Amino acid sequence: MQVWLPSPKENVGPKESLGRRLFDRPKLIGAIGQKEVPSLDYRDFEDSGDGKVSLDRLGRYGPEKPVLNYLALRAHAAGERRKPSLEFNGWVSIQKQKLVGSKKMQIDVVSSPEEREELTEIEKNIYHSHVEATPPATLVEGNPFFLYFLALHLKMMFEKHGTILGTPPVQHHEAGQTSGKVDGISG
Amino acid sequence: MQTITSQATTAVIRFIETGHRYLSPIPNPPTVEQEKLAHVEGEKSAKTTRETYNNLFYEFKTLSFDAEWLNGIQQRIIASVPTEGYPVKGNTAWLDQQVARAALEFFKSTSTVLPGEPYIYSSGAGDLVAEFSALRGKMTCLISSKFVLLYAIAGDEVIEKAFLRGQVNADKLRSEILAVRNLLSETPNASLAAES
Numbered sequence: 001m002q003v004w005l006p007s008p009k010e011n012v013g014p015k016e017s018l019g020r021r022l023f024d025r026p027k028l029i030g031a032i033g034q035k036e037v038p039s040l041d042y043r044d045f046e047d048s049g050d051g052k053v054s055l056d057r058l059g060r061y062g063p064e065k066p067v068l069n070y071l072a073l074r075a076h077a078a079g080e081r082r083k084p085s086l087e088f089n090g091w092v093s094i095q096k097q098k099l100v101g102s103k104k105m106q107i108d109v110v111s112s113p114e115e116r117e118e119l120t121e122i123e124k125n126i127y128h129s130h131v132e133a134t135p136p137a138t139l140v141e142g143n144p145f146f147l148y149f150l151a152l153h154l155k156m157m158f159e160k161h162g163t164i165l166g167t168p169p170v171q172h173h174e175a176g177q178t179s180g181k182v183d184g185i186s187g
Numbered sequence: 188m189q190t191i192t193s194q195a196t197t198a199v200i201r202f203i204e205t206g207h208r209y210l211s212p213i214p215n216p217p218t219v220e221q222e223k224l225a226h227v228e229g230e231k232s233a234k235t236t237r238e239t240y241n242n243l244f245y246e247f248k249t250l251s252f253d254a255e256w257l258n259g260i261q262q263r264i265i266a267s268v269p270t271e272g273y274p275v276k277g278n279t280a281w282l283d284q285q286v287a288r289a290a291l292e293f294f295k296s297t298s299t300v301l302p303g304e305p306y307i308y309s310s311g312a313g314d315l316v317a318e319f320s321a322l323r324g325k326m327t328c329l330i331s332s333k334f335v336l337l338y339a340i341a342g343d344e345v346i347e348k349a350f351l352r353g354q355v356n357a358d359k360l361r362s363e364i365l366a367v368r369n370l371l372s373e374t375p376n377a378s379l380a381a382e383s
Binding site: 035153159 | 319
């Protein structure tokens with residue numbers, strides 16, 4: 001199968017596999033060793049302050065290996081840029097139609113490739129998308145806790161319908177690959 | 188006879204309340220090893236002192252009618268508060284003192300109506316996250332110095348609640364949480380349901 005290269009204006013398809021990156025998060029200093037509850041970490045679903053929760057488009061009908069390889073390099077690098085740095089642990093993936101199908105909260109997933117010129121090659125991401133509330137303004141203005149509940153809603157949807165994907169081994173020097181590009185994918 | 192019974196009851200309650208203070212093991216602040224785990228660049232001054240730790244512990248000390256896990260949660264929260272310096276923004280190994288106080292108050296007033304012992308951590312924004320697991324679903328509480336948010340899923344039902352600090356009294360908070368707990372439990376506890 002040909003490597004998937006979504007065009008910037010291509011809508012996110014209902015069958016597409018979407019992934020939220022998971023990172024190894026620090027535990028509370030006084031709570032080390034406490035009994036864990038099986039759940040995803042809320043911190044992995046907090047937005048960066050603009051109300052747009054980033055997602056990776058992992059494949060057309062399911063996760064595609066060349067796409068995962070391309071994204072894993074970028075996810076590892078993104079974790080290292082954090083202060084303190086965070087280790088990338090893979091994704092939790094979900095089909096788009098399951099993610100946006102809840103009547104409890106109206107959301108959509110919008111394609112938003114990161115290809116600005118000022119970004120380095122490893123910061124660019126042609127598979128980037130983000131969650132948007134529909135309609136965005138009214139929901140946020142009507143509920144001061146909207147962004148908290150959005151994160152909690154996404155966490156719940158991924159817990160209910162998602163699948164954990166381990167991180168593929170990082171291959172910095174694959175054949176035909178330079179500056180973080182995976183063979184066959186031009187970012 | 189009634190007077191004697193009443194006096195005896197009072198004495199027992201007094202013993203439980205005061206005796207507990209001396210019978211409870213004095214909690215330990217974080218060990219050097221634990222401090223090392225949370226140590227990151229720019230946060231060299233953040234540490235917990237035994238004095239502040241013990242003051243907080245006795246202020247929120249557990250009584251016999253609280254949930255049995257409350258003491259452990261209190262210790263974890265208090266031991267996560269740096270008394271010198273402040274947590275670096277985004278470093279979720281530490282808790283802000285105001286958030287810790289709000290969390291201690293929350294657990295103190297609601298421990299017996301919560302679904303069980305929570306798993307706690309700090310959110311990226313510095314709030315306390317408490318995760319609960321129950322027979323029919325899950326509940327997550329976000330506790331900040333200004334509000335408590337509750338998000339639960341019981342079967343197919345999703346419950347969202349927001350409580351502003353100072354606008355909801357402890358009884359109201361307890362009854363609201365109890366209603367959610369009953370949805371999360373397969374067989375709602377009749378005696379506790381009567382409390383609401």
